[in-house]
Amino acid sequence: MTMQVLARPWGAMHIRVDGPSDGPTVVFANSLGTDLHLWDAVLPRLQGVRVVRFDKPGHGLSDLPRDPASVSIAALADDAAALIEAVCSGPVVFVGLSIGGMIGQQLAASRPDLVRGLVVANSAVQMGTADSWNTRIAAVEADGIESIADAVMERWFAPAFRATPELSIWRNMLVRTPRAGYVAACHALAAADLTARAGAIAVPTAVIAGQLDGAAPPDIVAATAALIDGATYTVMPGVGHIPPVEAPAAFADILNAFLAEVRP
Numbered sequence: 271m272t273m274q275v276l277a278r279p280w281g282a283m284h285i286r287v288d289g290p291s292d293g294p295t296v297v298f299a300n301s302l303g304t305d306l307h308l309w310d311a312v313l314p315r316l317q318g319v320r321v322v323r324f325d326k327p328g329h330g331l332s333d334l335p336r337d338p339a340s341v342s343i344a345a346l347a348d349d350a351a352a353l354i355e356a357v358c359s360g361p362v363v364f365v366g367l368s369i370g371g372m373i374g375q376q377l378a379a380s381r382p383d384l385v386r387g388l389v390v391a392n393s394a395v396q397m398g399t400a401d402s403w404n405t406r407i408a409a410v411e412a413d414g415i416e417s418i419a420d421a422v423m424e425r426w427f428a429p430a431f432r433a434t435p436e437l438s439i440w441r442n443m444l445v446r447t448p449r450a451g452y453v454a455a456c457h458a459l460a461a462a463d464l465t466a467r468a469g470a471i472a473v474p475t476a477v478i479a480g481q482l483d484g485a486a487p488p489d490i491v492a493a494t495a496a497l498i499d500g501a502t503y504t505v506m507p508g509v510g511h512i513p514p515v516e517a518p519a520a521f522a523d524i525l526n527a528f529l530a531e532v533r534p
């Protein structure tokens with residue numbers, strides 16, 4: 271493992287590369303208010319792959335752009351493309367969760383040369399409404415992320431997981447996200463409608479939903495899967511919005527099966 275930085279026009283993007291240098295490469299994209307540790311429990315369960323992760327602008331250890339309004343799904347997909355071009359030797363399997371899944375849809379549609387397979391987890395072509403995002407942005411700007419954290423935990427995790435001590439770790443990750451980074455990503459989500467992009471995806475795609483996901487409920491995830499030619503659709507029972515944390519073994523099983531299918 272080496273901690274690395276990719277210089278982007280907006281600042282330093284924190285990236286991390288793990289695993290064998292000659293294995294097929296999987297790139298992971300995190301959700302709103304999380305950093306690249308989102309995938310920690312999944313990594314040891316993947317077989318023989320090189321793993322590349324990154325923190326979005328204003329999240330984790332990455333810089334916040336001087337102009338947060340420059341953060342959009344298209345700009346985030348450009349960051350992912352630059353990362354793949356910089357550290358990967360060929361097309362990758364791209365796994366994105368929630369806003370990360372939107373980045374994956376955008377990337378697979380616009381840069382199919384970089385994506386061999388796509389996993390869209392707990393995501394859709396559109397999540398929430400502009401009004402719901404504006405309400406959330408106003409609350410965070412007025413009172414901080416702490417003020418919305420309990421409601422977010424209810425969307426992220428099923429009741430059984432919320433009763434465990436591990437909940438604190440993920441709640442801490444959320445509330446320690448820089449406010450401006452969180453708000454910038456909310457603006458990107460408010461503006462996102464990838465309906466036309468999803469229809470243009472031509473790489474093998476697996477779409478995953480969490481049965482109890484309160485942020486990307488299974489019905490909108492299924493509707494997105496139906497837009498992507500040939501996509502498979504799996505609902506993970508009993509889990510919420512963040513299955514790599516709540517059910518890492520089951521999530522890794524789905525990934526390993528997909529990796530076996532798309533292996534060159």
Ligand SMILES: O=C(O)CCC(=O)CC(=O)O
Pocket residue numbers: 300301302303367368369370397422425426459484485486511
């Ligand atoms: O998780 C994301 O990337 C965006 C969807 C969302 O609203 C998650 C949450 O409940 O905070």
